[in-house]
Amino acid sequence: GAVVSQHPSWVICKSGTSVKIECRSLDFQATTMFWYRQFPKQSLMLMATSNEGSKATYEQGVEKDKFLINHASLTLSTLTVTSAHPEDSSFYICSARDLTYNEQFFGPGTRLTVL
Amino acid sequence: AQSVTQLDSQVPVFEEAPVELRCNYSSSVSVYLFWYVQYPNQGLQLLLKYLSGSTLVKGINGFEAEFNKSQTSFHLRKPSVHISDTAEYFCAVSSGGYNKLIFGAGTRLAVHP
Numbered sequence: 001g002a003v004v005s006q007h008p009s010w011v012i013c014k015s016g017t018s019v020k021i022e023c024r025s026l027d028f029q030a031t032t033m034f035w036y037r038q039f040p041k042q043s044l045m046l047m048a049t050s051n052e053g054s055k056a057t058y059e060q061g062v063e064k065d066k067f068l069i070n071h072a073s074l075t076l077s078t079l080t081v082t083s084a085h086p087e088d089s090s091f092y093i094c095s096a097r098d099l100t101y102n103e104q105f106f107g108p109g110t111r112l113t114v115l
Numbered sequence: 116a117q118s119v120t121q122l123d124s125q126v127p128v129f130e131e132a133p134v135e136l137r138c139n140y141s142s143s144v145s146v147y148l149f150w151y152v153q154y155p156n157q158g159l160q161l162l163l164k165y166l167s168g169s170t171l172v173k174g175i176n177g178f179e180a181e182f183n184k185s186q187t188s189f190h191l192r193k194p195s196v197h198i199s200d201t202a203e204y205f206c207a208v209s210s211g212g213y214n215k216l217i218f219g220a221g222t223r224l225a226v227h228p
Contacts, residue, residue, distance in 0.1 A: 004158075034215070043205060043218045044159075093158055095216075104216065106151075106158035 002028045002098045006107035013084055014115055021079045021095030021110045029074035030096035034104065035067075038091040050077045084114045117142040117208050119219035127225045130161040130198055136191040136222045138206035149207040149216065159205065165189065176200070186191055201226045 003026040013019050023033055031052050036044040048069050050056045056069035066088075068080040077096075081088055093109040122137040140146060147166050151159040163174025170182040180191045189206060206219040 006158075023122070041221075043220045044216075046215060046217075049215060091156075095159075103161065103164075106160070108158040109156070 002103075002105045003097050004030075004094065004105045004107040006092075006094055006101055006110050009108065010111040010113075012113045012115060015085055017082055018080055018082045019044045019112060021081075021092055021094075021112075023077045023079070023096065023107055025075045025078075025096040025098070025105070028096075028100060030077075030098060030113060031074060032097040033071060033077040034095045034097075035069060035077075035079050035097070036093045038109075040091075044093060047079075062088070081112065085101060086114045088112065089114045096109070117146070117210060117217050119206050119208050119217055121204075121206055121219035121222050123222050124220065125223045125225065127227060129227050130224045131195045133194050134192065134196050134200075134224065136204050136206075136224065138191065138219060140187050140189065140206075140208045142187075142210065144210050147209045148180075149209070150174065150178070150184060150189075150191050151205045151207060151218075152176075152222075153203045153205065155202075162191070162204075167221055196224070196226045198226050198228060200224060203215060 005024045007022045033050045035047045038044045047062045048056045048058045050071040051071050052071045058064045071077040095104040095106045118141045120139045128134045149164045150162040153159050164171045165172045166180045173179045178193050204222045207216040
C-alpha cells in the first residue's frame with residue numbers, strides 16, 4: 001500500500017509560537033489530503049480538506065486563520081498552527097487520497113504539546 | 116447529515132475468544148463504510164471496507180464485517196482474537212467512496228491472556 005509520512009512526529013512549543021506540520025505522500029500523488037485532530041481517548045475530527053493548488057475547505061468551527069493549510073504540490077500538504085495555545089495540544093493526523101487505489105492512506109500522526 | 120455510533124467504548128475479551136464490535140450509522144444517502152485500527156501513538160490502518168456488492172466483507176488480520184442496510188449496522192467480528200489485536204477500532208462512513216470520512220467515537224478492544 002501507499003505510504004504517508006508526517007513530520008515531525010512530536011513537537012513541544014511555547015504558547016504564542018507557530019508550528020508547522022508536514023504531510024507527504026511518499027510513493028503516490030495525492031490531489032486531496034485531509035487533516036484530522038484527535039484528543040486523548042477520543043475520535044478523529046476532520047478539520048479540513050486540502051486540494052492541491054486551491055484553498056482548503058474547513059469544517060464548521062475550525063478557525064482557518066489559526067490552522068493554515070497549504071497544499072502546494074501533489075505530494076505535500078502543510079498545517080501551520082499559528083499562535084499556539086495549550087488548548088491546541090492534540091494529536092494531528094493527515095491522510096492522503098490515492099486515486100489509483102481509490103483509498104485514503106493515513107500518516108502516523110504528530111503529537112503537539114503547547115506549554 | 117451522516118453520523119456513526121459505536122455502542123461500546125471498551126470491550127474486554129480473553130485471548131482466543133470471539134469478539135464483535137458494534138457500529139451503527141445514519142445517513143440519508145448511500146454510504147460507504149470502513150473499519151480502521153489504531154495502535155498507540157500511530158495513525159490509522161484500514162481493516163476492511165464496504166463499497167458495494169456482497170454484504171459480508173473480509174479484511175486483514177482475520178476480521179470481517181457485515182453490512183446490514185435494514186438495521187443500518189456494520190458490526191466487526193473476529194472468531195478468535197490475539198493479544199496483538201489490542202488497539203482502538205474506529206468505524207467510519209463516507210457518502211462518496213474515499214471522500215470525507217465521519218468517524219465513530221471508537222472502541223477500545225483489550226485482549227487479556
